Amino acid sequence: MKPYRLWGLILLFMTASWLTAAGFSLSGVGTKGLSMGGAYRSVVSDWSSIFWNPAGLAAVEMNEISLTGTFISPLSSYVPHTQIPGYDGGYPMRYRVNAKSRLFVLPQIAYVMNADFLSSTKFGVALFTPFGLGASWDLYDPPIGFYERGYTPPKAFPEHDWESDISITCAYAGFARKFGPLSIGLSGGPLFGSISLRKVRLYDPVTVDTSLYSLPVQFRYFPIDTRFDGSGVSFGLNFGIKLEPLKNLTLGLSGRYYSPVKLTGDVNSAIYFPKNSVLESLADPEGKIFFQGGVLEADGDVSTELKLPMSLGGGISYAFGDLTLAFDAELTTWSVLDQIALDITGISFFGDSLPDDTLVMNWRNTWKYSFGIEYRGGERTVIRLGAYYDEGAVTDSTLTPLIPDINSKVSVNVGLSYLLTDRLTFDFNYEFVRASRKSVSNFVDVDSDGEPDNMPGEYSLSVDAAGIGLSFRF
């Protein structure tokens, strides 16, 4: 093994420990494919083939180490229209809430080998993040009057009370081989999933004592701060083919499969009671706890299975001299994510066993259409432009601020590759994504468990993302 190759492998494993992923349903991997809006299945010929279309590895001509950083800055906004008595004051009715500003950094690293000893078979390994989303909101505060003047609760309600952080990181190996005009490739390997969800639920004391119907509405809900953290390992598999039936015309077809991720972790809950001395004095002995301003906490273990969607896409590209036009279409089976069943063990606030829970997702399959242009502007520079239209997976019946993917999205992209030296290439891309505004009018209780599965309101989302990459060939 040449020293270069050894260095590449060492670097790969060293950096694996600081890879993080979060932020947004990711548009793709690498800078080049993103620059072309994802219209890349029939074009790809670098390390990112492992994600886009493993058959693209067959076009790699030299050993290559690539290091890429993607920087994602989403701007999610939500105007609550919850309209539930008791929420008013708790949720900032009629006012826009913006998710906490965050800059997500997604490092990616890859090593591709043009192995002489494998004949015309090319080999590569890569660490990348195909899925990731996250948002952190300061949405709920105990409503006006929840605590009487001068009272300080033993534990303050958390500032950021609606949060999500989901990431799937893949450590894939892939190979491809060319058979005349046809290239075939396969990649796969373990994937590491982590999920963190935090949300506010509102407990209605009427469920245990109907005489409390006459309670003033501001005391009709006791907020419960619930947080779930879990992680797990699974595996995924990508396959792809590239076909050049005519000179300058290339077709690409690829698919991605992910085995469900079995997640295990912890669930933590805390219920917050109002403080009102007058109501406390009027309540019977069992009911006094409802007005004493206390906090009860419960912890448990949780396990669940997170299903990930398959996707299947095809692309076509045609080269007019230095100019290449590409188009892709992709179907992603988000409908597999109908629910996340949480198997919970632990003790509840009131001493009994914590019940299992189900997060209703009810997502739908989506189509994504991408268009890209690549222009070779001289010996050193390649310029790329792209755009895509991507349908939203989340339905109105389950839309909450936890999931930034609110609606169909349009993206515009620009990027370039610049040959710094004969061996070193600098890559850059910028992406702007805007989702169609979404207005949800009514609460929906999909699973009829008495608790709404969505949050009515006005949703909006835009994302700025940029990436830089360095590739060293040898």
Next chain:
Amino acid sequence: MRKLPLVFALSMFVLISCMKVEEVEGPVLSHGVLEEVEIASSDPMIGVKNAMVYLPPGYDSLDTTTTYPLVFLLHGYGWNYSFFQDIEDIADIADYMISAGEMRKCILVMPDGKNSLGGSFYTDSPFGNYDTYITEEVLSFMEENYPVDTTKIGVLGISMGGYGALKLTVSHPDIFRVGASHSGPIAFQVFLESDPITGINMMGAMLLENPVYDSTGNVVGYRIPYPPLLDQDHPLTTMMFAMAGAFSPVVKPLEEFDTLNYEFPMAQLPDGQWLGVILPIDTTAVPGDTVGLRQDVWEQWLANDVFTLIGQNYTVLDSLNTGLYIDCGGEDELFLQYHAMAVHDLLSSLGIDHYYEVFNQGPLYPPDRFPARHGTHLYLRLRESLRYISEHL
């Protein structure tokens, strides 16, 4: 030139990472001050009472040039001056509304209208001259101690206070430019009408709280005993006695009380006479009876009835463009929504502009979970009435 792409890329990252937004684009809250004061009455039956005063954000006691509108908040039966702060946190509601521009800066005063019967109905009576107390003594106290704009005075209240707010507005339109009633008993004739659901009226319901049993435990009739049972188990009886104390009180020697029928001595006065109440109905009945009305006493009640007073004073109200606000929950336990409807119909027939709403649960609030009962939604309705009052001051 070769560094240009790198410089461009780094500039983009700096730009993106510097993007910050306010997380909640709501109002920046300014806070007012809440004070507890003592306001004395010349009426010994009232004496010195506490009151709560809310001073809006920006209030400066040293500023002698700025004046503020004044709004009275009248509590309901059984409560006292601290109700609006203790239960509804009126200071925080006002802070929020003023900060959000939903309400102009006002001084709020919450006087005490509780007497020995649990509620004065803000009426002058031997149990305490609470009309005079509110409209003269509390008002004078506020004028002397705070920069009140006496041309801009409003009043709102809940339940008994809702009655008081409209009665004071209709009786003193020279003082109050606007009045708002939440769930108030404001059309007394409705007390005599049968509720379409239960088939009984409020007077009958009061009698039902006072059953008479035979030796086997069967109900053989109804009778309000002497002494009356005025407690949590007899809420309607307790409230009706308070209303009788306000509208049909009596002072005479103990031996002259007809304690078997309508008249109930309640307390001995320093001069030896007894202060009591006369109920407007026959206090004895058997199952199947209709409630007997004592017309002369009932006339005394009607003389204090908001519905009646509007009929007498509507030309003045109309000429002064007095603001009138009426709301009530559609599932009020005391059936006061029918009072609101009656007054609304009257005002509409007289052509007097007013705000009216009998609120029910919308499709988002299933009635089985959020019934609009007596006072349960006051927390939300106060924003409507304060906004209405603010617009009319």
